[in-house]
Amino acid sequence: MIHINVPDTQTLVEKDGITKYTAFNIHINGWFHAAVRFSHLYQVAEMIKQRFGSKYNGPDFPPKKLFHLDEKQIEDRRNKISKYLSTLVQNTDIIRSSLVEKKFLELQVNFFRTTSTHVSVDIYLGDGERIVVKCNIDSPTNVVLRQLSDQLGIKDPEIFLWNFGLFMACPKDTDGIDFNVLCVRFLRNFESPYISLQTANMKSTGHGIHHKLVLRKLIWDPRIEEALFEDSTLTKLLYKQAKNDFLVGNFEAVRSDIVDRLRSCEKNEDHIQFLRLCHLQPSYSYEILADCFSDNPRPNTRCSIKIGRRQLVLGFENGEEAIYRATRIRVWRISPPEEDGPMIFQFEYLMAKDDFEWVTLYTDQAIILSLLLQCVGTEILQEHRNMSIEQQLMTNGGGSGMSVFLEPSKAPLILKPTLSVPEDDFVETETNIMPNTSSQTERKTSSHSIYSLRSAKSAITSIEETSSLDRGDPLGVADLYDTSNDMFTTISDALPLHNSAFANITDDDL
Structure with a gap:
């Protein structure tokens, strides 16, 4: 998933050191990606027109101008570029194309203006062990992960790519004794991990924050981990993360004798038994995020947050x-966000029979929270496909792309499935969105159409009939948000945001 925001512009200087030009600042997933001149964006738009033709039916990309633009005209051009990108990413045939992915990577590489072609990337495993991966500066995330899998000696890189992801993280504490990190960004294949890391650190080092690239598992169900035990290298990766998570307190053993047994397994280097003991602990297999504020049980309630299982x-x-x-x-x-506040993450939850309520979280990690929730949804979807865990690991499921837009009016976003299923399988309900009760976040809201699937089976069938365009995204299933505005945009090369996995909610879930 790619959230794109083009908030402003900046004036840059050509390589000759004299000529100046205006560049449009592109932020992706809340992070600066590149400052791109109009002519380069225009070339991308022309490529899309030639490659996809009538498949794109949105607003035209702003035309070239013969004369110099004033500030008002530049701002108008920025808005039109945003609207173009917003509509573009709604077309799954376009956004799932490797051409679009490659173009975003090229924009990032061209802006970075490095003199080196070959670079080294430090990737930290779950326990803080550093692995140096040599790659090209324009190597995208999946290429870097494949090179890492080669260095680690993993038998099947596809299974590795399926179950592990590359994250940007920063330390949770300042003493640096333990490898205790907070994941802040999920890196995808539209970007160079080396450039993304360098760009982030150039902005954050002055504030005393130094980011690292870390490898984290993208699986939460212990049964899936069991299926990976046949590969000793994958088992060791799981063990390293589990051991470190236990050390830093990300999960706890329910009984003191379990602690002794875990220590015994660690001493004897019995990785599989260590992990199986972890599977029995209810607090195992969660990703811990930064503290946030919630409207539950009362407005403006500070809380910790974790997602998993x-x-x-x-x-x-x-x-x-x-x-x-x-x-x-x-x-x-x-x-x-409201003014300078954090982003707002909301979900509609079945509190009691026939009683859905909105739960609101105020967190700057709303995007990564959404991505991790997609991972959980993927496991649920795969379970509905009635496949064994082994089949899930070896089967490549495809699907559509997805888009997210944040409106300039700051209206909330509603997710709707867009899979190729009969119209009879959709239920449209009008839901009244209750205004936030916090005095700091009062705002007007209105009714929105929420679409859900009556039957997950029909959606699953359509998924199985669609092949993935990207082997690096074997879980390629995604949806669209119900909006068409221009502030934030999502291009789907990420884990799927597939709400139909949750749509078959019944009284049994109570």
């Missing part, structure tokens, strides 16, 4: 927890 868990200062099962989440959405 097919549920979202909020922890409060009084020691209580609120557990939200993914199978009871009907829809989720991301809204732009």
Whole structure:
């Protein structure tokens, strides 16, 4: 998933050191990606027109101008570029194309203006072990991961790409004794990990924050981990992360004798038994995110947040927890921040029979939270396909792309499935969105159409009939948000945001 924002422009100087030009600042997933001149964006638009022709039916890319533009005209051009990109990413035939992916990578590489072609990338495993990967500066994420798998001696790189992801992370504490990191960005194949890391650190080092590239598992169900035990290298990767997560307190053993057994397994280097003991601990296999604020149980309540095991868990200062099962989440959405506040992540949850309520979180990690929720949804979807875990690992499921837009009016975003299923399998319901009760976030809201699937089976059938365009995204299943505005955009090369996995909610889920 790619969230694109073109918030402003900047004036850059040509290589001759004299000529100046205006560049449009592109931010992806909340991070600066590149400053791109109009002519380069125009070339991308022309390539898309030639390659895809009538498949794109949105607003035209702004035309060239013979004369110099004033500030008002530049701002108008920026808005038109945003609207063009917003419509472009709604077309799954275009956004799933490797050409679009490659073009975004080229824009990033061209802006970076490096004199080196070959670089080294430090990637940290789950326990902090550093692996140096030599690659080209324009190597995208999947290429870097494949080179890492070769260095680690992994038998099947496809299974590795399926189950592990590359994240940008920063330390949770300042003492640096333990490898305790917070994942802040999920790197995808439209970007160079080396450039993304360098660009982020150039902006954050002055604030005392140094980011690293870390490898994290993208699986939460212990059964899937069991299926990976046949590969000793993959088992060791899982073990390294599990051991470190236990060391830094990301999960706890339920009994003291379990702690002793874990230490014994660690001493004897019994990786499989260590992991199987971890599987028995309810708090294992969660990704811990930064603290946020919630409107539950009261407005402006500070809470911790973690996601995994097919549920979202909020922890409060009084020691209580609120557990939200993914199978009871009907829809989720991301809204732009109120002024300088954090982004808003909301999901509609089945609180009781026939009683859906919106839960609101205020967090700057809304995007990565959405991506991780997609991972959980993927596991649920695969389970509905009635496939064994081994078949899931070896089968390549395809699907459509997805888009996310944040409107300039700051209206919330609603997710709707767009799979190729009969219209009878869709239910359209009008849902009244309740205004936030916090005085800091009061805003007007209105009714929105929310689409859900009556039957996950029909959606699954359509998925199985669609082949993935990208072997680096074997879980390629995705949806569209119900909007067409221009602030934030998503290009789907990520784990799928497939709400139909949660759509078959019944009273049994209570």
